[in-house]
Structures are given as C-alpha cells and as structure tokens.
Amino acid sequence: MFKNQYIQQRIAKAKNIQDLGHNPYSNDSTRDTTISQFHYVNSDVETLDEKRDEKRVSTVAGRIKFFRLMGKASFIKLEDESGILQIYVTRDNLPEGFYNNIFKKNVEVGDIIEVKGYPFVTNKGELTLHVSDLNILTKSISPLPEKFHGITDKEMRYRQRYLDLIMNSDVKKTFHTRSKVISLTRRFFEDKGFLEVETPMMHPIAGGANAKPFVTHHNALGIDRYLRIAPELYLKRLIVGGFEAVFEINRNFRNEGMDATHNPEFTSIEFYWAYKTYKDLIEVTKEYFNYLFEHLNLPKILPYGDMEVNYGNFTEVRLIDSLHTIGDVPKEICEDKDKIIVFLKSRHIDVNEKMNLGQLQGELFDEFVEEKLIDPTFITHYPVEISPLARRSDAEPHLTERFELFIAGREIANAFSELNDPLDQLERFEGQMSAKDNGDDEAHEMDADFVNALSYGMAPTAGQGIGMDRLVMLLTNQHTIRDVLLFPAMKPQQSELEEDKA
RNA sequence: GUCCUGUUAGCUCAGCUGGUAGAGCACCUCACUUUUAAUGAGGUGGCCGAUGGUUCGAAUCCAUCACAGGACACCA
Numbered sequence: 001m002f003k004n005q006y007i008q009q010r011i012a013k014a015k016n017i018q019d020l021g022h023n024p025y026s027n028d029s030t031r032d033t034t035i036s037q038f039h040y041v042n043s044d045v046e047t048l049d050e051k052r053d054e055k056r057v058s059t060v061a062g063r064i065k066f067f068r069l070m071g072k073a074s075f076i077k078l079e080d081e082s083g084i085l086q087i088y089v090t091r092d093n094l095p096e097g098f099y100n101n102i103f104k105k106n107v108e109v110g111d112i113i114e115v116k117g118y119p120f121v122t123n124k125g126e127l128t129l130h131v132s133d134l135n136i137l138t139k140s141i142s143p144l145p146e147k148f149h150g151i152t153d154k155e156m157r158y159r160q161r162y163l164d165l166i167m168n169s170d171v172k173k174t175f176h177t178r179s180k181v182i183s184l185t186r187r188f189f190e191d192k193g194f195l196e197v198e199t200p201m202m203h204p205i206a207g208g209a210n211a212k213p214f215v216t217h218h219n220a221l222g223i224d225r226y227l228r229i230a231p232e233l234y235l236k237r238l239i240v241g242g243f244e245a246v247f248e249i250n251r252n253f254r255n256e257g258m259d260a261t262h263n264p265e266f267t268s269i270e271f272y273w274a275y276k277t278y279k280d281l282i283e284v285t286k287e288y289f290n291y292l293f294e295h296l297n298l299p300k301i302l303p304y305g306d307m308e309v310n311y312g313n314f315t316e317v318r319l320i321d322s323l324h325t326i327g328d329v330p331k332e333i334c335e336d337k338d339k340i341i342v343f344l345k346s347r348h349i350d351v352n353e354k355m356n357l358g359q360l361q362g363e364l365f366d367e368f369v370e371e372k373l374i375d376p377t378f379i380t381h382y383p384v385e386i387s388p389l390a391r392r393s394d395a396e397p398h399l400t401e402r403f404e405l406f407i408a409g410r411e412i413a414n415a416f417s418e419l420n421d422p423l424d425q426l427e428r429f430e431g432q433m434s435a436k437d438n439g440d441d442e443a444h445e446m447d448a449d450f451v452n453a454l455s456y457g458m459a460p461t462a463g464q465g466i467g468m469d470r471l472v473m474l475l476t477n478q479h480t481i482r483d484v485l486l487f488p489a490m491k492p493q494q495s496e497l498e499e500d501k502a
Numbered sequence: 503g504u505c506c507u508g509u510u511a512g513c514u515c516a517g518c519u520g521g522u523a524g525a526g527c528a529c530c531u532c533a534c535u536u537u538u539a540a541u542g543a544g545g546u547g548g549c550c551g552a553u554g555g556u557u558c559g560a561a562u563c564c565a566u567c568a569c570a571g572g573a574c575a576c577c578a
C-alpha cells in the first residue's frame with residue numbers, strides 16, 4: 001500500500017511539514033463559522049466603499065478543491081459541508097518564511113486547512129476571505145481525481161463512496177433527501193401515535209414474505225439462523241400483545257440477484273394498526289405522501305426518467321378490473337385458468353401450468369398492467385392464493401382486503417387487512433408448504449409460534465410495508481438503487497479475495 | 503443465471519487493418535500579488551484488468567477468468 005509515486009511524494013511533504021514544526025494532522029481547529037454562514041453574513045461587503053471589512057475576522061476550515069498559485073499570492077477554493085469559498089493567501093500577510101517554505105511547497109489540492117481572515121470582494125466580484133493565518137489540519141496523501149471531470153467511473157464511485165462524495169456534490173443532496181425522508185416518516189407515524197419498535201434481524205424461521213433468506217450461524221447454540229426477509233410476523237405478535245399501532249424502519253435481507261432495483265439489504269417501513277382496515281391505510285398513505293411532499297418542498301408533478309408522475313392523482317382499481325381496463329387483456333379470459341394459460345402462451349410467456357387461478361391472474365397483472373401504472377395507483381382485491389397473510393373479503397371470500405401501491409410502473413407499497421383467524425392462517429401455511437414441495441423455494445415456512453400467537457386473538461388490524469429505497473429513488477429521480485444507498489453491495493475484487501486468503 | 507459492451511498514467515480519455523505507449527488535468531522545476539478548469543516555459547510518470555494461445559513481433563487477434571455497466575430472467 002502507498003507505493004504509488006504520487007502518494008510517496010505527498011508523504012514526503014507531510015514529513016516536511018512535520019520537520020518545519022507543524023503537525024500535518026493537527027487537532028487544534030478553532031473554526032468559528034461555516035462557509036455558507038460566511039457567505040450569508042458577508043453578503044453586504046460588495047456594497048461597502050472599500051469592498052472589504054478588515055474588522056470582521058473569522059475562521060473557516062475545509063478541503064482545498066482548487067489551487068491557483070501566482071508567485072507571491074494564491075487563490076484557493078475551500079470546501080466544507082455547507083459550501084465553497086475562495087480564499088486569498090499572500091506571502092506578506094503570513095509569518096516570515098511560511099508562504100515560501102511551508103505553504104507553497106507542501107500544501108496542495110485535497111489537503112484540509114483552516115484559515116483566519118477578513119472578507120473582501122475581488123475585481124471580478126467574488127466574495128473572498130483575505131488570509132492572515134493559515135493552519136494545516138490534515139495532509140491528504142492520496143491525490144484527488146481530476147478537478148474538472150471528477151470521477152465518472154461508477155465502480156469507483158460505489159466502492160469508494162468517500163471519493164464520490166468529495167468530488168460530486170450532487171450526490172450529497174440525494175443522501176440529504178434520503179435522510180429527511182426517513183426522519184419525516186418517523187415523525188409522521190409518531191405524530192399519529194405509533195410506537196417505533198425493533199424486532200429481531202436473526203430469525204429461526206424466515207417468514208413474512210416470499211423470498212430466499214441468507215443463512216448465518218450461531219456458534220454458542222450450534223444452530224443456523226436466517227437474516228430476516230421481513231419483520232411482519234414479529235410486529236403482528238406485538239399487536240396480539242396489546243400494542244395498537246407499531247412501526248419499524250429497518251433493513252431486510254433477501255438472498256437474490258442484484259440489479260438496478262434490488263440490493264441484498266434494503267430498507268423498508270412496516271406499520272401495523274389495530275382496529276383499522278386496508279381502506280384506512282389507503283387514506284393514511286395519501287396523507288403520508290402529502291406530508292412528505294409538503295415538508296420536502298416538492299412540486300406535485302415530478303419527473304422520473306422519461307415519465308411525469310402526478311402525485312396529486314391517486315386512483316384505486318381492483319386487480320381483476322385492471323387486467324382489461326389497463327392491461328387490455330380480454331375480459332372473458334380473466335376468470336378461467338385454462339384460457340389464461342393459452343393467452344400467456346400465445347404471447348410467448350413462460351407459464352407454469354401447476355399455477356392456480358389467482359397465481360395466473362397475478363402473472364397477467366405483472367406482464368400487462370404493472371409497467372403502465374405511472375401516476376400513483378392502488379391496486380386492490382388481490383386473489384387469496386397470492387396473499388398468504390391477508391384477510392379474506394367477507395363479501396368475496398376468494399379475494400383479500402389488500403392493495404399494492406404502484407408509481408412509475410413499480411410497486412412501492414403493499415398493504416392489507418391482516419388475517420387474524422388462526423385456523424385460516426394455519427391452513428394457508430399448510431398450503432404454502434405444499435407449494436414448497438411443488439418446487440416453489442420462496443414459499444412461506446410454517447411458523448407455529450405465530451399461529452399460536454394468533455390463537456390468543458389479534459384485534460382486527462391493518463398493516464403496510466413501504467420500500468424506502470425505491471421511494472427515495474422516485475423522489476430524487478434516481479434510476480438505480482445503488483444511487484440511493486451510500487454503500488451498495490458490490491462483488492469483492494480480485495485483490496480483496498487474495499487478502500482474504502492471506 | 504443468460505446475452506451485449508467496457509477495463510490503457512493518480513483522474514478523464516485517444517490509440518485505425520498487429521510494428522518500441524499518447525493527450526489534457528494532476529505532480530516536479532522556473533516565472534508571476536485580484537485568479538476563476540488562472541497563465542507561460544521545461545520535465546517526471548505505464549505489469550495497456552489477469553492468465554494462456556496465435557505470431558518474427560500483441561494494448562491491438564483468439565480462448566478462459568475477474569470486475570463493472572446495460573438488457574433479459576427472478577424478486578421488493
């Protein structure tokens with residue numbers, strides 16, 4: 001490590017700084033303002049007669065992004081989290097020898113320095129700090145990427161996110177938005193009286209979703225555990241226990257492929273609300289989106305790639321209706337298993353003939369409807385066969401009281417009135433087990449303790465999950481999940497594998 | 503998992519049908535006290551992703567592998 005010639009050069013400079021009596025990793029910062037604050041407080045300097053105010057002395061700190069050395073004076077662009085500021089450094093305003101021997105020879109782009117001085121406006125009209133004192137805080141020994149093009153290599157941006165953040169300030173904005181979305185979500189539900197809880201990430205049975213789990217091992221107990229694929233079954237146990245409104249914002253882990261919309265670990269919110277139904281959740285979801293848009297100061301119509309999504313236009317459609325009204329699937333085939341199979345085959349879509357009617361309707365939806373749902377659309381009344389945890393509709397027992405919310409052609413939320421009949425739940429687990437025997441390796445496992453919990457009685461409850469990563473993607477117009485995750489999952493590189501062996 | 507396209511200096515990229523490796527920025531030396539991707543002069547810097555093969559000769563052609571990006575398949 002650090003064999004590169006440029007790094008060696010910079011290590012030598014750090015040593016020079018040390019030898020000349022200054023700590024290249026000094027800890028005694030006396031910063032008294034941020035760069036944006038400096039701009040704000042001194043915005044009037046250009047109106048002053050002298051275009052300067054030598055009495056307003058302040059100290060700012062930051063990383064050097066540009067370095068323009070012109071003999072006995074230099075202009076530097078200094079960046080902190082709040083913004084960027086030009087500073088003007090001259091030989092005659094610094095202690096004897098400092099400019100020529102320490103500053104000019106050993107300070108460069110990438111270093112973090114602190115400067116004290118007064119504000120003035122240059123001939124070109126830029127507010128600048130006139131430096132009377134300069135302190136090197138951190139010597140950077142690796143050179144930064146090129147100042148104009150920055151880094152564009154996606155692999156480097158994801159693997160070395162710190163470099164991406166240094167070079168591409170827009171990236172910071174995305175993560176600021178992400179942080180606000182999480183924080184606003186928490187506040188929205190707390191204000192409604194929900195209790196935030198933390199349930200296990202390591203499960204003896206991976207339940208609550210159709211997905212393949214990661215397996216880990218507990219040495220002391222000598223048993224395998226699954227990283228959770230969903231918190232659902234634990235949150236509902238809490239409703240049984242008497243909490244009436246709970247939510248959890250945290251990671252789920254699914255052992256599946258990675259692409260633009262899938263990362264092995266992803267963040268969701270799940271919330272459960274006793275004495276409510278899926279219809280209440282439709283209302284609360286609209287309210288939640290309004291709340292986010294208001295507090296993020298976003299317009300109701302947002303671009304997403306080529307699309308324009310109108311967040312003022314939420315609609316509801318029953319799944320079976322959406323097949324022909326939106327998907328243009330002939331109405332007469334939608335209730336007939338064999339006709340659907342023939343139809344799917346005629347469109348050259350692989351179809352598993354063991355599928356039941358509800359599963360086939362789900363296939364039709366995925367193929368012909370989903371991508372057409374641009375404005376927010378609640379698809380309701382899912383077939384019971386593809387909703388193993390949802391409550392049946394009293395009026396139409398083959399359907400469930402469930403919806404999924406689609407935006408920009410993608411599922412963003414899944415919600416239903418929860419199944420609370422313990423015997424029905426037991427039967428559905430048994431149905432899932434036979435699906436597993438038929439080769440569906442993502443079917444639910446039997447969770448006897450969960451059924452047992454329901455046997456004590458769970459109040460009628462509505463529950464919902466929202467994919468936070470995908471929500472942030474929509475709000476920030478990002479088209480890969482890797483751009484809303486600070487450290488997306490990446491395959492190890494060759495050198496990392498070799499280090500692992502050693 | 504399949505297909506397509508990439509991988510050349512610290513970074514951004516050239517490099518044509520095989521003939522000793524190029525530019526800009528950065529870095530080093532020099533000049534320059536109001537610059538804006540500062541400027542001018544000179545210079546250093548490469549296991550051309552990895553391993554094999556074809557060839558007198560490979561960054562270039564072929565094969566395998568690794569990683570990345572995109573598309574498809576599966577999923578949220």
